[in-house]
Amino acid sequence: MSFIKGVEQIANKKVFYDNALKYWDRVPPTLDGVMGGLPLLSDLDLQESKPFLKKLAMKHGMKTERACDFGAGIGRVADKLLLPVFKEVEMVEFSAKLCEQANKDFTAKGLIDRLKITCVPMQEYDTTIKFDLFWFQWCVGHLTDEDFIALFTRLRGKLSENGIIVIKDNCASTEETEFDKDDSSVSRPVTELERLVKEAGLKVIEKEQQKNFPSIGLYPVYTLALRTLE
Secondary structure, three states: OOOEOOEOOOOOHHHHHHHHHHHHHHOOOOHHHHOOOOOHHHHHHHHHHHHHHHHHHHHHOOOOOEEEEEOOOOOHHHHHHHOOOOOEEEEEEOOHHHHHHHHHHHHHOOOHHHEEEEEOOHHHOOOOOOEEEEEEEOOHHHOOHHHHHHHHHHHHOOEEEEEEEEEEEEOOOOOOOEEEOOOOEEEOOHHHHHHHHHHOOEEEEEEEEOOOOOOOOOOOEEEEEEEEOO
16 A cells, blocks of 8 residues: 555555654754755745735735644744734644744744644644635645545635635655655655645645745745635
């Protein structure tokens, strides 16, 4: 049985998830740590995420009441991208160490009242309230195909009117999904992401490739905005 299409190295789903948590629990709870030793990419990333987010509101009517940040780490995206735009933000992160650091940082900044930190694996997350935006950045490679489809199907029903789901992630440069043993994740081709999205009953309404990252052997990064299939 293959838990992720084209990846035979994952023989046990629990081990796949446990190894990912062990990796992130070892990472220093700093910008350098969560950016894999490349903190300079953070500002470059935000330079293209900010206009993309603005386009979702202006062109697609997305509201800006409530957003949820998946794979949130210490809150880099919540702090710099989402809280300046949305009234309320929920962070979903499975590493207790990173959640604790985020709580300290946002308390010190006086922003904790607008933030909810949920320390739970993505695949186990659910909510009873509606969100205008679910933002997944550099984290869906930690999901098996089955759990990806189940989670996105579940979240599809938790979108507000004109609500949107965004995936921003590394994508394989070929049509083969690549496995990274170090952090127990995969990088899928963008076509494979699009297949899973469709399986979850969603369609791509915007698609952009990150253009401003340095040429230092990085994976291509794509941003996909998704809505429910009509």
